[in-house]
Amino acid sequence: MERTRLYRNGVLEAEGFPIDDVSDHIEDPSAVVWFDLCAPSPEDLGKISEELGLHRLAVEDALHSNQRPKLDTYDSHLFITVYGAKLVNSRLDLIEVSIFVVKNALVTVRESPEFEIDEVLRRWDANGEMSRYGVPYLLHGLLDHVVDGYFEVLQTMDDRIEKLEDDLFEDESGDRAYIQRQTYEMRKKLVRFRRLAVPMREVVGSLLRRGVEMLDPAMTPYYQDLYDHALRTAEWTDSLRELVGNVREAHINQQGFRLNDIMKKITSWAAIIAVPTMITGYYGQNVPYPGFGHPLGFWTSTIAILVASSILYLIFKKRGWL
Structure with missing residues (x-):
């Protein structure tokens, strides 16, 4: 051409x-x-x-x-x-x-x-x-x-x-x-x-x-x-x-910011899960404790778990970690 x-x-x-x-x-x-x-x-x-x-x-x-x-x-x-x-x-x-x-x-x-x-x-x-x-x-x-x-x-x-x-x-x-x-x-x-x-x-x-x-x-x-x-x-x-x-x-x-947010959420949930684990582990010891063998002991541990977990959840939620 x-x-x-x-x-x-x-x-x-x-x-x-x-x-x-x-x-x-x-x-x-x-x-x-x-x-x-x-x-x-x-x-x-x-x-x-x-x-x-x-x-x-x-x-x-x-x-x-x-x-x-x-x-x-x-x-x-x-x-x-x-x-x-x-x-x-x-x-x-x-x-x-x-x-x-x-x-x-x-x-x-x-x-x-x-x-x-x-x-x-x-x-x-x-x-x-x-x-x-x-x-x-x-x-x-x-x-x-x-x-x-x-x-x-x-x-x-x-x-x-x-x-x-x-x-x-x-x-x-x-x-x-x-x-x-x-x-x-x-x-x-x-x-x-x-x-x-x-x-x-x-x-x-x-x-x-x-x-x-x-x-x-x-x-x-x-x-x-x-x-x-x-x-x-x-x-x-x-x-x-x-x-x-x-x-x-x-x-x-x-x-990196998203990774930090994910780590905050994982850490927060781990802290929430750690509280009931601690309480149930304490009450699972092979020694008598207040309320041992009675319904009062069960309700005490349950209320402690719910209250502690709710407080942690509210704190983490306020800080934007969850």
Whole structure:
């Protein structure tokens, strides 16, 4: 699946043309070319690398998945690796996207079609007059779409963590194992997501530092805004990790409090049971005692048991131990 576009003097001139024609357009300094490859073969990327002069190591990184988000600088181009992220039900899906940035060409290599490249095209078309800034504008639209996707994921996670907090402190909460399981899974997602958010901040920061070389001054504020968004995603991720840790700690403390309550109740009932045991044990000795052999002795012991047990019960109940 291949997507192509040709901008000339800031105007969209053609799209959907064969990738074999890309080399003809690149020779024109007034032209800017974008083309997209979805899960390409090594042969396809090899052909593109010859036409654009891409470095062999960058091409290898584009072919091998699970790369760290990064920005590499080569003599003739930049190579960027980013990840699109989205939550599908309770699963965090990460889609790797490799980007080759040439002077008048932008190449995107998607790991799978799950990365919605059509949303990027709509973002470009929504501000068509900005196309005159060429490759930096196209790159900004792509990275901005990726970072906005991070905000959507974090907002969903934030809502779910808030629900976990409500379930944690709700008096009639049912399945306590559910909270523990959800907290553990949420922490795993945030740790995995943080590996994208923090390097993304470094990628955009590196682009800003190279602004004098590759950015038109009019595009600098847009990249500064993008850097601010990337910084916010990293900070938001860290705050959510801390919040999940607090929920987990509160859940553990609640378990300790419930254990203390259980021990208080067991101790209280043991004390109540110990009184009649003591009395009946005393009256069961093989020696005569007041009321021995008479009904008065039975009623005396029974009343003593009832009175002592009732007093203990009322005391423990008042203290909230029962």
